[in-house]
Amino acid sequence: MVSPAVPAAEYLDPRTGERFPLLPPRWRSDAGAPLLVAPGRTVVSDFGASAAPEAPKSLTTAAVAERGVWRYRSAMGVGEGVAPVTLGEGGTPLVAGDWAGEGTRFKLEWFSPTGSFKDRGASVMLTALRDQGVTAVLEDSSGNGGAAVAAYAAAAGMAATIFAPASTSPAKLRQARAFGAQVELVEGPREASQEAAIAAEAAGRGFYASHNWQPFFLEGTKSLAYELWEDLGFRAPDAVVIPVGAGSLLLGCALGFRELLAAGAIPRLPRLYAAQPRNCSPLDAAVRGPEADPLERPVAPTIAEGTAIRSPIRLPELVEAIRESGGSTAAIPEDGIAAAHAELARHGLFAEPTSATALAGHAELVARGEIRPGETTVVVLTGSGLKAA
The missing domain is CATH 3.40.50.1100 (Rossmann fold)
Incomplete structure (x- = not known):
């Protein structure tokens, strides 16, 4: 099956609705806001898959025959004739982690060429x-x-x-x-x-x-949503827990799952959860309201240095993505991050402390009853422990 034609890609300021051509290249709107690539696309028809649970795992077209991020290139705003700059990124393992709770799986993004998502x-x-x-x-x-x-x-x-x-x-x-x-x-x-x-x-x-x-960075990170959909037999997980600083991976997942939902490939969005170090947790403060007043939470150094972003430029979009999906946030103290880092290592997973924040967040969400036993939950381990050895 051939994907239906879609309009040419352009830049979109989601806060004002203003659109801009891709040339000349730009990184923000005239209003100074961050941009998206529009329109959203999907690769569902390329896979010969449908929303049915029995959708075949086999792939049907040359466009998606390769492993990794560029398997989903028809979902991106990059022209079909453009040669990709690729080093074999994507296609990372999804491994069972029932020791962290029934139905828990870990996405090992450190298998990427430079060691992170x-x-x-x-x-x-x-x-x-x-x-x-x-x-x-x-x-x-x-x-x-x-x-x-x-x-x-x-x-x-x-x-x-x-x-x-x-x-x-x-x-x-x-x-x-x-x-x-x-x-x-x-x-x-x-x-x-x-x-x-x-x-x-x-x-x-x-x-x-x-x-x-x-x-266009988000166009790449949204491949994680498509990949999880395929990893799980053309199904979305119930929940995804992601360590968040600026939020490019969470926003990428939100974009990808929205596109799969719009295409009828999944019946609902998975709940997206953001895990942050309490020492730098502006998204948790914004989502959870008065009890998480950022003015009462001064920024301090954290071992999860990859999430130490005190003012995420896409904060409104991050809040929207979490609320739209029915997810939430968790802010983890430093000793909780360290304990999660050690727990991962005891099970053979050597992640950087930033990634361990996601496991600690998962444990808190389970304790709060937001993630329930038996649900299919993906905890994303974003980077290798070798980077912070």
């Missing part, structure tokens, strides 16, 4: 930007995003400069440098790195390809 977004973002004529990119990152952008820029033949907090784990910085990226350390909070990268773009040093701002 950020490779999904970097592959699609750098593919789109190279097609748009960009030759040098600027990124701000606390580690994993910078490593991913550096790797895929190298694969694309593009120059990359990564602006990182001076406190970033040395292993992550070494990885970005190994790919040939220029790394510039910035003193101060995470936001200071963003300001430095934007200033560098204003000075003509390259295009600001932030994984937090760039909408």
Whole structure:
């Protein structure tokens, strides 16, 4: 079956409804807001699958014959004739974890080429930007995003400069440098790195390809939703627990599952849950209301450095995604993150502390009765423990 024709992709400001062509490339709207790629698409017809539980697992077209993120390319806003910048990202294992509760599964995103889920977004973002004529990119990152952008820029033949907090784990910085990226350390909070990268773009040093701002990054992370749908035999899980900082993986899942729902491939959205360190938990504060007043929760250092984003630029969209799905949030103290990290290791899963926040969040959600025994729940482990050894 051939997918029906869809309009050409364009940028959309979801807060104002304003649309922009893909050329010239841009990373924000005229109103200064983050963008999406519109319209949403689906690959359901490419798979020969339907909403029926007995939908075949086999694939039917050459377009989806490959493993990984680009298996779902017809759901992305990248032209069919554009050669992807790929290193084999996606197609990560989904393993049983009943020791954490009946029906629990872990998605091991550290099997991606640079060791984190950020490779999904970097592959699609750098593919789109190279097609748009960009030759040098600027990124701000606390580690994993910078490593991913550096790797895929190298694969694309593009120059990359990564602006990182001076406190970033040395292993992550070494990885970005190994790919040939220029790394510039910035003193101060995470936001200071963003300001430095934007200033560098204003000075003509390259295009600001932030994984937090760039909408094509979300086109890559939404592949996780499609992949889970396929992993589970063309079914959506009941719940997905994700560690959240800026929220690109949670938003990607929201986009992908919305598209599957609109296509009739799933009967309902899975509940999306965000796990954050209590020391930096603005989304939990925004979702849970007065009892989680962010003014009563000062930001402090956290071992889950990948989620240390005090002001997520897509906060309204994150809140909407969680509420739309019927999900919620959990804010975890530092000792809870450390305990979850050790618990994962005892079961053979060596995750970075940021990922362990998701397991701790899962335990809290079970204790609160929001995740029930026997439900199919996916806990996403976003990055390798080798990065924070």
